[in-house]
Amino acid sequence: MNNARQIKHLYSRAGFGIRFKELYGHENASVKKNVKELFKNAEADQHIAVITENIDLRPKANDPETKKKNQEDRNQQDKDLNTTWLKQMAVSDAQLRERMTLFWHNHFACNINNAYHQQQLNNIQRTYALGNFKTLLTAVSQSPAMLTFLNNQQNVKGHPNENFARELMELFTLGIGHYTEQDIKESARSFTGWHYDGKTSQYTFIPRIHDDGQKTFMGKTANFCGEDIIDIILSNKQTATFICTKLYRYLVNDTPDPVHVSQMADVFYQANYELKPLLEFVFLADWFYEDKNIGVIIKSPVQLLVSLTRQFYIDYHNPDVLLQFERTLGQVLFKPPNVAGWPGGRAWIDSSSLMYRIKIASTLLNAGVIDFTGKATPEDEAFLAATHRQQFNVIKRTQAVPDWSRFLQDIPLDMPRIQVAEFMLEPKLNQTVIDEVNQTPDIKSMVIQIASTPEYQLC
Incomplete structure (x- = not known):
């Protein structure tokens, strides 16, 4: 296979494609050198700061005109946030960071009627897109957007809300079939007290609404808090396998190869969930450039x-x-x-x-x-x-x-x-x-x- 085809494939998966002049400036360089350059360019973390007001903090209004104006402003914020990010993906040199931010945007799916908090979550995903998965997972879980979307604001001692605990395991880490209903109940108790301040939009732990009793989660018993639950989940290698399967479908082929996914999970788990070594492994693997993996993924x-x-x-x-x-x-x-x-x-x-x-x-x-x-x-x-x-x-x-x-x-x-x-x-x-x-x-x-x-x- 010629070098140009490999590099074109790399940029179509690790970014949003390569232009003519870029390809013919890169084709004489090795794949390894191109991968290195992708990561170097991705060091830039360009936060989106188009939304400057949290409309939820406006005084409560009952008159129809003010309500209408607030809703119009919300709609405009949604549009501005959407188109700003789309354009940033199209022009940024940090292609790998933006491409991975798009992956995490879907992995940690969140839909709330607050563009200020959505922007905050998007920037969290961008900051940690190529970093440590545990750090990313914790920051996402403690974001106002996710605390709202998965109802952890309502998760309090004596009345646990299981929504976040369930999705944490089913969609974010382990996948269906790798936990029990009792694990959900016990971990929900552990996440009581995870809250955010409505005025500052910052995470805050509230001890008085946290259930500090004994919990049994995945065979372990202690006075667990939310961070403990995340540690136990990540100690299970199934989490690495689950994330790597999704990344394989995103970056390599919609039909996962069990051998390659297993290799990825080994790298990810042994690197303590650091994403850079995992992505480098994929982009430098011979199988990534096999004909069966080129031009086979439908663009979103x-x-x-x-x-x-x-x-x-x-x-x-x-x-x-x-x-x-x-x-x-x-x-x-x-x-x-x-x-x-x-x-x-x-x-x-x-x-x-x-x-x-x-x-x-x-x-x-x-x-x-x-x-x-x-x-x-x-x-x-x-x-x-x-x-x-x-x-x-x-x-x-x-x-x-x-x-x-x-x-x-x-x-x-x-x-x-x-x-x-x-x-x-x-x-x-x-x-x-x-x-x-x-x-x-x-x-x-x-x-x-x-x-x-x-x-x-x-x-």
Whole structure:
């Protein structure tokens, strides 16, 4: 396998793809050197600070006008937070950090009506995205967003709320089947007193509402607190296996390989849950670059939008269009469907979503038009005439401006068309794509067609 293909694959999984000029500046360097550079660039931790007010702290209002204004402000905060992060993913050099923040965003799925707390949680996930999993897990668990979402604010001595304790084990660490209902009850008692201050949005432990009695959890008995429960859960290697299985599906292949997952879990567990050694192991493993693992993962809607925006230097004069695309494709940032997050994989694609996905590239890059190749039929010509009339409306509505001159400048003048297509697609070219490439008169039309193929949906 040539070096360029390996590096392209690395950046499609550890980031949101690589541009032409970046690839041809990197292809002579070893994979090891590229992995090192990915981590070096990821040292930057650019916090999002677009939300400066916690609307929950406004004086309580009963009049309809004030309530309406508060809700409008909440909606605007949601939009600002969403589009700010999407754009940051598209332009940041810290690609690996943002890509892993997106992973943790889904792993620790959280949906609350408070953008201030959502931003705080997003920044926690970004800060520890490549750090220690125990530190990340504890910080997420003590965040106002998660304490609210999983009802631990209501978890008090004498009236334990089991919601957080259950999801901690089922979704965040061990997975179903590796704990008992009694373990849930006892750990819920241990997490009583975990609270946050509504005015400062900071975690605080409240001893008077903590159950300080004896608890028996996973065969151990003591006066456990929440931190003890997390320690016991992490001492069970099943936690490493569970996290590594999810990471394998995210970074390598939607069908986990038990041998490779076991190798990952060994590295993770022995490194005391440090994420950097685990990710380095994956990105440097020979099996990561096997043909069966290249171009086989369906891009999430956010990944598709970010990779298009990044590759074509798209500027959005109307950021709301990004939210419309997210809603249409089924992944709105900060609004997971439930506590388990988005299922991913083949769940991203059905007959209607695939049609929308294929149309998005032409909408953003060419006001909705995919040029026909070969001789157009009368029906094609009639469709095209109607489509061209609609172009102005599409431009006006989306206000998405790709920088074509910059994109085309990046492509070496002597690069054969087939090589351009190979660069743009992760899967190997099939005959249909090759025919399209050979029949399309100009490079811009060809690129739009390539971005409008089902193969472009894969990374």
